[in-house]
Amino acid sequence: MRLFKQLLGVFAAVMLIITVLAVFAFDVVKIDWIVFMEIQDSFGTQEKPLAVPAQSVPVEGAAYIPGVEPTNPVTADEVSVSRGAQLFSINCSQCHGIDGTGSGTIAAFLVKKKPADLTGEAAQGLSDGQIFMTITDGVFNAENSLFPDVEFSGQCPPLNENLSVRERWDVVNYVRTLGTAQP
Ligand code: HEC
Structure with missing residues (x-):
């Protein structure tokens, strides 16, 4: 017990x-x-990424120098264009349409701004460098934005994180083939 x-x-x-x-x-x-x-002094999820440190060069090499329009370093050969076509159908066609006319499935839901007709004169009138920068930074238009304070306003989105530099130039080369006034 x-x-x-x-x-x-x-x-x-x-x-x-x-x-x-x-x-x-x-x-x-x-x-x-x-x-x-x-x-620690870090960035949380969904927070804006760190600014690129001065004098730093991206792993892929300098894609462009701020303020200077980049020139297309990739020849528009068959390989580049067919790769661009694939990447376009994945990253752009949902808005711009598979034919580039702006007839993508999402286009109907974009209320404030419709996707540009990439076959038209306005888009084809852009230089390769301007199209490259559009893919890189997107198109923002604060006055038309539903979220004026937010950098990404749901218009042409910045795709620099989805597409490498080379891939972006491939897309540029493909977008060029969409123009009706192609020589
Ligand atoms: C979420 C939908 C969406 C996606 C995805 C998208 N765009 Fe756009 N894009 C737009 C809209 C909307 C505009 C018109 C923006 C404006 O006029 O303010 C536009 C405009 C453009 C323009 C014209 C820019 C100018 O200055 O006139 C180009 C070129 C373009 N897009 C290329 C592309 C390419 C190439 C891709 C794929 C890598 C792409 N876009 C993906 C919606 C999209």
Whole structure:
């Protein structure tokens, strides 16, 4: 009987310790420890990315120099154009339409601004560099935007994170073939 009581005492003590630990482990009582990951000067999800540090060069090499219109370094050969066609159908056709006329499935839902007709004179009148920069930065129009404070306003979106520099030039070469006034 004595032994039983002693065992019961030990058991009660162990349970007490487990309970106390569990209270903290499962955050019933939350202690806000300083976590260094938390207090560092970093960017959270959905926050604007860091500005590119001065003098830095992207891994792929300098795609363009700010303020200077880039020139097309990729020859519009069969490989480039067919790659561009594929990338266009993946990244652009939902808005601009597979034929580039702006008849994509999403176009009907774009209320403020319709996708540009890429076969038309206005778009074909753009230089390769301007089309490249449109793909890179998108087209923003704050006055027409539903979210004037947000950089991405749902018009031509910036696709620099989806398409590498080379891929963007391939798309440019493909967009050129959409023009009716193609020589
Ligand atoms: C979410 C829909 C959407 C996608 C995806 C999209 N665009 Fe656009 N694009 C637009 C809209 C809307 C406009 C018209 C913007 C305006 O006039 O303000 C536009 C305009 C343009 C223009 C004309 C820019 C100018 O200055 O006149 C070009 C060129 C263009 N897009 C190319 C592309 C290419 C190439 C892709 C794929 C890599 C692409 N867009 C993907 C919606 C889209």
